[in-house]
Amino acid sequence: MRLPLNRRWRVLLRRHGPASAVWRRRMAMGVGAVSIGLAALLFARLADRATSLFDHAVRSNWWLPLIVTPLGFAGIAWMTRRIAPETAGSGIPQVIAATHDPKESLRTLLSLKAAAFKGAFTIVALLCGASVGREGPTVQISAAILGWYSRLFRAPIRASMIIAGGAAGVAAAFNTPLAGVTFAIEELADAYEQRVALLVMTTILIAGIVSLGLAGDYVYFGAVGEHMQVGAVLRVAPVAGVLGGLSGGLFARAMLNIGPARDRWLPVLKGRPVIWALLCGVLVAVTGVATGLTWGTGYSAAHAIIDGTNAPYWFGPAKFATTLATASSGLPGGIFAPSLATGAGLGALLRPLFPGDPGGAVVLLGMVAYFTGVVRAPLTAVIIIVEATASRGLILPLFLAALIAHAVSSLVCKERLYHGLAKPWRTVLGSAGEAKAG
Numbered sequence: 001m002r003l004p005l006n007r008r009w010r011v012l013l014r015r016h017g018p019a020s021a022v023w024r025r026r027m028a029m030g031v032g033a034v035s036i037g038l039a040a041l042l043f044a045r046l047a048d049r050a051t052s053l054f055d056h057a058v059r060s061n062w063w064l065p066l067i068v069t070p071l072g073f074a075g076i077a078w079m080t081r082r083i084a085p086e087t088a089g090s091g092i093p094q095v096i097a098a099t100h101d102p103k104e105s106l107r108t109l110l111s112l113k114a115a116a117f118k119g120a121f122t123i124v125a126l127l128c129g130a131s132v133g134r135e136g137p138t139v140q141i142s143a144a145i146l147g148w149y150s151r152l153f154r155a156p157i158r159a160s161m162i163i164a165g166g167a168a169g170v171a172a173a174f175n176t177p178l179a180g181v182t183f184a185i186e187e188l189a190d191a192y193e194q195r196v197a198l199l200v201m202t203t204i205l206i207a208g209i210v211s212l213g214l215a216g217d218y219v220y221f222g223a224v225g226e227h228m229q230v231g232a233v234l235r236v237a238p239v240a241g242v243l244g245g246l247s248g249g250l251f252a253r254a255m256l257n258i259g260p261a262r263d264r265w266l267p268v269l270k271g272r273p274v275i276w277a278l279l280c281g282v283l284v285a286v287t288g289v290a291t292g293l294t295w296g297t298g299y300s301a302a303h304a305i306i307d308g309t310n311a312p313y314w315f316g317p318a319k320f321a322t323t324l325a326t327a328s329s330g331l332p333g334g335i336f337a338p339s340l341a342t343g344a345g346l347g348a349l350l351r352p353l354f355p356g357d358p359g360g361a362v363v364l365l366g367m368v369a370y371f372t373g374v375v376r377a378p379l380t381a382v383i384i385i386v387e388a389t390a391s392r393g394l395i396l397p398l399f400l401a402a403l404i405a406h407a408v409s410s411l412v413c414k415e416r417l418y419h420g421l422a423k424p425w426r427t428v429l430g431s432a433g434e435a436k437a438g
Contacts, residue, residue, distance in 0.1 A: 025155040032149035033168055033203045036142040037210025040172030043119055047134040050126040051296045065129050065285045072128030073281025076121055076331050078274045084117035087332045091140030092418045095166040097425035099159040104429050106147045115144035121332035129288055129295040131322040135173045136334025142169030163188045168207035176387035179380055186377040223390040226358035233397045236354050240365040241404025248373015249412025256420045258328045273330055280329035284322045294322040298341025305344040306363050316345020343370030361394055368398045369405040376409055376416045378402035
């Protein structure tokens with residue numbers, strides 16, 4: 001028996017109309033994407049302002065970081081543990097963990113409280129001279145924003161929405177929409193769902209358009225128009241790939257093992273995270289005062305190296321050490337930009353070895369190789385470098401270096417960094433879910 005016409009219309013509207021679950025999810029992702037673009041721009045401006053204020057203070061009083069940085073590390077670590085423990089570290093591991101339990105993550109790892117404190121603590125860390133980036137925190141903040149809109153529009157929360165939100169954060173943070181897409185595939189999604197690919201890419205695209213429209217078509221590290229001949233590629237890319245894979249893999253392995261090693265070799269620090277953060281702050285402060293180049297994201301130094309400035313040979317190792325100290329201290333903050341700066345330092349070491357080859361291109365090969373060695377996401381690394389430097393003529397050399405670095409890094413560190421760091425957060429979500437059920 002067929003339903004009356006008016007009832008059929010009501011059924012159709014309920015299933016496919018503006019009030020349906022599909023349309024509620026689309027509205028949540030559309031409005032959320034615009035908000036992500038705006039939030040990423042605001043966060044970037046505040047982060048840049050914090051970095052400028054710290055640099056100005058250091059120029060006026062060189063000794064100031066010896067006091068401010070260690071105390072700042074300790075204070076942020078204490079506040080993080082007391083107020084918002086879910087904000088510790090990069091933010092990308094939290095988003096990876098959240099994809100395994102999207103509903104519970106909105107109350108814990110991806111709450112608006114977590115997003116607000118993540119941004120605030122990262123800005124304070126930059127004010128203290130910490131070697132952190134804003135890209136990882138932007139991923140967590142963006143995923144939290146999209147999660148909030150899903151609740152506002154009563155849209156079913158799925159892993160695809162969290163993936164879209166986090167990847168849109170990468171797109172807006174670097175002004176690199178394609179890198180957001182590849183990041184969603186390589187890092188955030190264990191098993192990428194092809195049926196939601198269009199929705200994910202649409203969210204990333206909208207966030208990227210908002211960032212592009214308000215900030216302009218800027219190139220993050222400045223345009224690099226150099227090219228490399230086949231012979232140069234075959235000389236430089238394997239060397240960059242091996243060295244970048246080794247050093248990046250060592251960083252990832254150190255990050256994953258530094259906690260257990262600290263508890264084993266320094267048992268007095270076990271259960272004393274604030275004191276550990278204070279000691280990490282001392283290392284960052286002393287290194288920064290001695291070098292004058294390792295503070296903050298490292299963006300300015302990396303930009304100068306790409307442009308041809310001769311960086312001290314110790315810049316890369318020093319940035320490696322301060323980034324590792326900052327990240328292992330538990331402070332909220334990312335490692336994307338500091339890792340790219342460390343990679344630029346590696347490229348500066350490679351440049352004298354190949355004096356007849358384009359200097360800027362050699363530096364980019366070092367950057368992509370080291371970054372791939374750290375995060376083991378070669379496609380994302382290449383796309384970020386290409387979009388952030390407008391170096392489309394170097395795509396093939398960058399891919400070669402990245403693939404070699406990926407293979408070498410996997411020998412040094414078996415586990416991928418972000419997925420290893422996500423394991424404790426998955427345990428947190430599981431414990432929270434069990435407590436709620438009980």
